[in-house]
Amino acid sequence: MKGMHEARVVAAHARIAASTELAYRSNFWAYLVNTIVTLGVSVASIALVYRHTDQIGGWSASDLLVVVGVFFALGAFVNGVVHSSMAKLVADIRTGDFDYRLLKPVDAQAVAVGQAPDPWRALDLVVGIVVIGFGVSRGGLEAAAGGIPGAIGAALAMFACAVVIVASFWTLLASITFWTVQGEGILWALDDMYDHLRWPIGIFPGGLRLALSTIFPAGLAVTVPAEALTGRLDAASVFMAVSMALALLVASRLMWRHAVRRYEGASA
Amino acid sequence: MTALASTVHRNVRGSIASGRVNLIEAAQYRVSSLIWAVVSILQAVVYLSVWSAVADAGGGSTGGFTPGEFAGYFLVVLCLRTIVVTPTPMGEFATNVRSGLLAAHLLRPVHPLAALSGAALAHRIQSALAMPAIALVLMVAFDATIDVRGVAWFALLLVVPLAILTKLLADSLLACLAMWLTRIDGVRGVYNLVIILLGGQFAPLDVLPDTMATVSRALPFYWTLGYPAELAIGRAPLADIWIAIAVLGAWSIALYTLVQPVWRAGTRAYEAVGT
Secondary structure: OHHHHHHHHHHHHHHHHHHHHHOOHHHHHHHHHHHHHHHHHHHHHHHHHHOOOOOEOOEOHHHHHHHHHHHHHHHHHHHHHHHHHHHHHHHHHHHOOHHHHHHOOOOHHHHHHHOOOOHHHHHHHHHHHHHHHHHHHOOOHHHOOOHHHHHHHHHHHHHHHHHHHHHHHHHHHHOOHHHHOOOHHHHHHHHHHHHOOOOOHHHOOHHHHHHHHOOOOHHHHHHHHHHHHOOOOOHHHHHHHHHHHHHHHHHHHHHHHHHHHHOOOOOO | OHHHHHHHHHHHHHHHHHHHHHHHHHHHOHHHHHHHHHHHHHHHHHHHHHHHHHHHHOOOOEOOEOHHHHHHHHHHHHHHHHHHOOOOOHHHHHHHHHHOHHHHHHOOOOOHHHHHHHHHHHHHHHHHHHHHHHHHHHHHHOOOOOOOOHHHHHHHHHHHHHHHHHHHHHHHHHHOOHHHHOOOHHHHHHHHHHHHHHOOOOOOHHHOOHHHHHHHHHOHHHHHHHHHHHHHOOOOOHHHHHHHHHHHHHHHHHHHHHHHHHHHHHHHHOOOOOO
16 A cells, blocks of 8 residues: 555656656757657667678677667666656755655655656657667567567566666665765766667676676666567576666665665755 | 957956866765766777777778777777866756756856856866876776877877867857757757767777768867877877867857857846746
């Protein structure tokens, strides 16, 4: 019952925030252009790289399109829900408005993660699905274990893990704001980092692969759903994704509780 | 002319003062600076890994670059990007427009964009301090090849300040759009991608198709980052330094001239909504 209450409150916050965002209609066109250019740059990057080779680390150009599609789809959640909500959280901490959040009879962390969605970013989700479909149609899905339904089921499960990973990781780092007060820089840096993860981590050297799976696990989050859709997903990847999702969920919860105890309020 | 010189002088002094304040402030937020440094490293390492893998797959070199030369190029880009490219004044300016804080800043004798540019530069200086040491470690780790020419590195002292100025003026011009659009996240996204692809952050000019290389040379971004990086590793001819200076100088004058009327029109359109 408590979970339902939290969900209803988060949904109410999300509705209000979405209405506010929808008022900035010119932003839709800016996002549309942004999404088209981002997609164009991503495809151009792949085309530029594959001018010189047929495959990198066993990934073909079609497989890379699937990775780009997952990058867009997950990016819709990262930029459209997590970043905007965390931006509000860090602003509230700095101004002291977070005091009022703590006074409300609802889990403050649950609200913090989903309080300010940006509905225009749903464009990225649509584009992501289209690009995944295009990449998959050029080969890959049939090769997956369990056929097409198995691959889609595995990809959705891995995408759910990816969502938990990025939401928890962003919360974990945004919680630093309780100590530093200034947190916008951290969020922009995380956004910038995410922007460079249009490549499967399997093509990187061992150290970087490990770093993008653990220290900055968004690399893992983008890769595992794409692995499921291109027949590359193995038990080790599933174990890594599920354990990272659970570990980060617990870590972000512990960090949040510790941080809120540390919070002194800055209002008035 | 005297009025222009006086305005420039006042704004330069104002941005230096703002930069000093922000340098002190940034020193208090070391975690943010550390995370920014990690971001810069990640970008360089991702692209150098991709291109090294391509060079390996292509028989040892791509576009005349060996994996070691790619490593050298991207590590120099890493150092230059920190001082020339990010952070920009755009994000904070848009926030000030949206919150109404710009109204207070308009009352100050220093141009708000000059003050924010000074602040951005201060953050860049702080991040850049650690870069040579980080780049040195990465050079060893990735076995980077750099053909060090003393004259070329001296020439960088001429190009880099001009590159910083050009980039800040381009940032300022786009930041002005916030006075009409209020939110410029989309515009910033497009701008960053164009810079990454055409400015040399994604790949050196030699591996790009001819059409893209031509467009890159016509825009200022290659000259702000790609050319200085190629010069530093010994890939670009020193003689092109005059082209770089001419292109960056021309773009600086054009952008400065363009910012003036756009700013005036923007401040007329600005409604100081506030919160």
